[in-house]
Amino acid sequence: MTYPTCRLLTLLTLTVVLGSSLTACFPVLVGGAVMTGLVATDRRTSGAQLEDESIELRAASRIRDNLGDRVHVNVTSYNRRVLLTGEVPSAQDRQLVEQVVSRVENVQSTVNELAVLGNSTLTQRSSDTLVTGRVxxxxxxxxxxxxxxxxxxxxxxxxxxxxxxxxxxxxxATDITRSTSGAQKVVRVFEIISEDELRRILPLQAQ
Incomplete structure (x- = not known):
């Protein structure tokens, strides 16, 4: 196997293993050891991680129920803060999606980055997946x-x-992302913690 091919497979594997939408499936697919490692290095509580997975599933279901297939919306929840990305056909739909998601249990806030555009193509989505893997x-x-x-x-x-x-x-992380091939723009949706708080978190991750 050539190095470029090996590198591409590595990027795709990282995207799958570290992707938020698939994390909850890993106990079934690869066993508890991998899931334990992922949870142990996550700075959210285990309860917050489960709630984020539940928020994403419930929000996606309610978007489908209310708007059907006319929108392409990705829901990403981190520590109960929800990022909405993708495309919708109108400003009214953009607002409706946010309203639907904000009513999901345990959602604390939403960041609406939906674009009023036609749905992205499969080629564009594949390119985005590769960029995520590279980052x-x-x-x-x-x-x-x-x-x-x-x-x-x-x-x-x-x-x-x-x-x-x-x-x-x-x-x-921002500097690294900006220098990554294919990344045209970086938007930060971080929860900033202090260095002292990080030092308190790290020993818990090592246990």
């Missing part, structure tokens, strides 16, 4: 970031970064 691989290569403390979402070349991070980590 996550770059975070791993950086060595000074906890990659599972960050969520990466890419829509039409715009990369959204979520997570509980210090200001230093936020700036570092």
């Amino acid at each position: 996550k691989a770059a975070f791993v290569d950086a060595k000074d970031l906890f990659v599972n403390s960050l969520k990466v979402v890419t829509e039409r070349g715009t990369v959204y970064l979520m997570g509980r991070v210090t200001q230093r980590e936020a700036d570092r």
